[in-house]
Amino acid sequence: MQTAFKGIKRKLKRFFPLYVMMIPGLTYIIINNYIPLTGLQLAFKKFKYVQGIWGSAWNGVKNFTYLFKTGDAWTIIRNTLGYNLVFIILGTLFAIFVAIMLNEIKRKKVQQVYQTVILIPYLISYVIVSYITYAALGESNGMINNSILIPLGMEPAKFYTDPKYWPFILTSVQVWKTFGYSSIIYFASIIGIDKAYYEAATVDGAGTWKQITSITLPLIKPVIITLTLLSIGRIFYSDFGLFYQVPMNTGLLYDATSTIDTYVYRGLLETNDVGRASAAGFIQSVLGFLLVLGTNYAVRALEKDQALF
Amino acid sequence: MDLYGKGFSRLANIVLIILSVVCVLPLLLLVTSSLASEQSLLQNGYSFWPRELSLESYKYLWYSRSQILTAYKMTILATTVGTLSNLTITTLMAYPLSRKGLPGRNFFSFMVFFTLLFNGGMIPSYLMWVQVFHIKDTFWALILPNLLMNGFGVIVMRTFFSTNIPDEVLEAARIDGAGETRTLVRIVLPLSTPILSTIALLSGLAYWNDWINGLYYLVKRTDYYTIQNLLNRLIASADFIANNAANSALTAGVTVPSVGIRMAIAVIALIPIMIIYPFLQRGFVKGIVIGGVKG
Numbered sequence: 001m002q003t004a005f006k007g008i009k010r011k012l013k014r015f016f017p018l019y020v021m022m023i024p025g026l027t028y029i030i031i032n033n034y035i036p037l038t039g040l041q042l043a044f045k046k047f048k049y050v051q052g053i054w055g056s057a058w059n060g061v062k063n064f065t066y067l068f069k070t071g072d073a074w075t076i077i078r079n080t081l082g083y084n085l086v087f088i089i090l091g092t093l094f095a096i097f098v099a100i101m102l103n104e105i106k107r108k109k110v111q112q113v114y115q116t117v118i119l120i121p122y123l124i125s126y127v128i129v130s131y132i133t134y135a136a137l138g139e140s141n142g143m144i145n146n147s148i149l150i151p152l153g154m155e156p157a158k159f160y161t162d163p164k165y166w167p168f169i170l171t172s173v174q175v176w177k178t179f180g181y182s183s184i185i186y187f188a189s190i191i192g193i194d195k196a197y198y199e200a201a202t203v204d205g206a207g208t209w210k211q212i213t214s215i216t217l218p219l220i221k222p223v224i225i226t227l228t229l230l231s232i233g234r235i236f237y238s239d240f241g242l243f244y245q246v247p248m249n250t251g252l253l254y255d256a257t258s259t260i261d262t263y264v265y266r267g268l269l270e271t272n273d274v275g276r277a278s279a280a281g282f283i284q285s286v287l288g289f290l291l292v293l294g295t296n297y298a299v300r301a302l303e304k305d306q307a308l309f
Numbered sequence: 310m311d312l313y314g315k316g317f318s319r320l321a322n323i324v325l326i327i328l329s330v331v332c333v334l335p336l337l338l339l340v341t342s343s344l345a346s347e348q349s350l351l352q353n354g355y356s357f358w359p360r361e362l363s364l365e366s367y368k369y370l371w372y373s374r375s376q377i378l379t380a381y382k383m384t385i386l387a388t389t390v391g392t393l394s395n396l397t398i399t400t401l402m403a404y405p406l407s408r409k410g411l412p413g414r415n416f417f418s419f420m421v422f423f424t425l426l427f428n429g430g431m432i433p434s435y436l437m438w439v440q441v442f443h444i445k446d447t448f449w450a451l452i453l454p455n456l457l458m459n460g461f462g463v464i465v466m467r468t469f470f471s472t473n474i475p476d477e478v479l480e481a482a483r484i485d486g487a488g489e490t491r492t493l494v495r496i497v498l499p500l501s502t503p504i505l506s507t508i509a510l511l512s513g514l515a516y517w518n519d520w521i522n523g524l525y526y527l528v529k530r531t532d533y534y535t536i537q538n539l540l541n542r543l544i545a546s547a548d549f550i551a552n553n554a555a556n557s558a559l560t561a562g563v564t565v566p567s568v569g570i571r572m573a574i575a576v577i578a579l580i581p582i583m584i585i586y587p588f589l590q591r592g593f594v595k596g597i598v599i600g601g602v603k604g
Binding site: 042098285 | 317318320321322324325328329331332333335336338339342350351353354355356357397398399401402404405406408410411412417420421422424426427428429430431432433434435436437440441442453454455457458460463488489490493514517518519520521525537540541544568571572575578579582583586587590593594597598
């Protein structure tokens with residue numbers, strides 16, 4: 001007992017500097033991540049700004065009934081899940097396609113140039129992206145109306161007042177901005193494949209197409225599964241930049257552009273409706289968490305090595 | 310068979326050329342629009358081929374340059390302070406977690422990892438930063454919320470340390486009498502430049518492009534606006550800059566080219582990244598690969 005205690009003491013002394021090193025990081029995650037978790041209770045409270053998170057009075061599930069009664073809940077959940085589903089399917093297919101194309105480029109220098117260029121949209125902030133979309137879609141000044149639709153004798157489109165265009169616009173912008181990033185991830189896993197497979201296939205007379213379908217795709221399947229399941233785990237989260245900046249927070253478009261994240265922002269800072277917004281935030285946090293656990297469970301069942309935990 | 314392969318490679322080139330054009334063309338629209346005269350913008354809208362070229366948008370921005378320069382200064386300051394702090398804190402967190410003998414290692418690793426799975430969302434986080442830490446309308450609003458340390462970065466760096474720094478090296482340092490801090494600074498860090506530059510690059514990009522913290526936390530102190538915040542404000546009200554500029558005697562009698570000016574300022578915000586990017590390109594690709602494959 002005595003010696004065991006001494007052992008621990010010696011160990012602690014030896015590792016003491018390492019614990020000190022962790023202090024800033026641990027302090028930060030406690031403040032930035034753990035304390036706000038206690039704020040989830042706000043979803044069940046009637047929030048008063050002066051009373052704060054912990055001082056406000058309990059309110060039962062009123063925030064939730066209110067949220068669902070107005071129909072806002074339906075719109076934002078439908079949009080968040082619907083867009084994410086489309087992004088996952090289209091984004092994944094497109095990224096794999098581009099990665100395979102990149103792999104077919106034989107000259108390394110050229111390959112690198114393509115990689116550099118398709119990554120550019122990923123580096124640009126959504127604020128600047130919203131300037132670009134405005135330049136293209138603006139009603140009186142926009143490029144599409146002025147240089148395409150009107151010269152062709154068509155009616156100018158009212159992009160910023162009519163929600164019907166937005167599922168298409170948001171999907172295009174999202175794919176434009178992220179495909180370079182995801183195709184580079186898939187490309188990296190394609191280069192990781194042992195060249196011997198392809199050599200053997202060539203000897204056997206298999207063409208490029210055959211090689212893609214029977215070597216490349218089956219061998220990157222684990223990566224495809226993992227990345228897809230991970231994005232499903234984040235299906236309750238939307239990119240605030242995409243849905244807030246690109247439609248320029250336009251009220252007329254909310255039906256097609258409002259997601260949980262933009263709704264929470266507006267509830268907190270614009271409409272001063274913290275109750276409903278925190279109910280929406282609560283749904284996002286908790287269902288999001290359950291989904292991550294569920295998808296990890298699925299990854300573990302399908303590809304044991306790829307599971308996160 | 311060989312012809313078939315060549316044909317495929319040609320197809321791949323065509324596809325990637327088209328995609329490259331699609332990636333760059335929208336940026337070109339910003340540039341050409343910013344170089345058009347206000348008159349031609351009002352008549353023909355933003356276009357790739359403006360009727361009349363003019364530098365009037367840029368001239369006008371030159372009048373209000375102090376605002377843009379201040380915003381740039383804030384961007385550079387926040388990016389530098391933020392990235393250096395992020396790199397320091399992440400390293401100091403990741404190194405102990407990479408040490409196999411450390412008691413409590415699994416617990417602390419889980420504490421970091423859990424932040425990636427579950428979070429309280431924007432409202433609790435906003436109220437805490439504002440009501441408890443009073444960062445609203447301070448410089449710290451640009452640095453602290455969300456960007457200072459990322460659990461993901463810690464995990465990636467920890468993995469790098471434990472797979473790339475052999476235990477024997479650490480053991481040898483210990484036998485030579487080097488303390489933990491000395492070992493980290495003198496031995497581990499010089500062997501870890503790839504991961505350090507990756508984390509620095511990703512953190513730097515996040516700070517440079519961030520406008521969300523400014524949107525939430527900078528309400529009155531618009532003098533703390535970064536270039537992204539300024540842009541965000543301008544798209545809502547193009548006269549934000551015009552109002553400020555109109556106050557100066559220099560602009561008396563000048564009409565505000567408000568249509569062109571928006572695009573000109575977006576171009577000005579875009580230029581530094583486009584200049585720096587080619588030099589850092591390899592680092593970004595490597596960072597994406599490290600980050601993406603693992604998680």
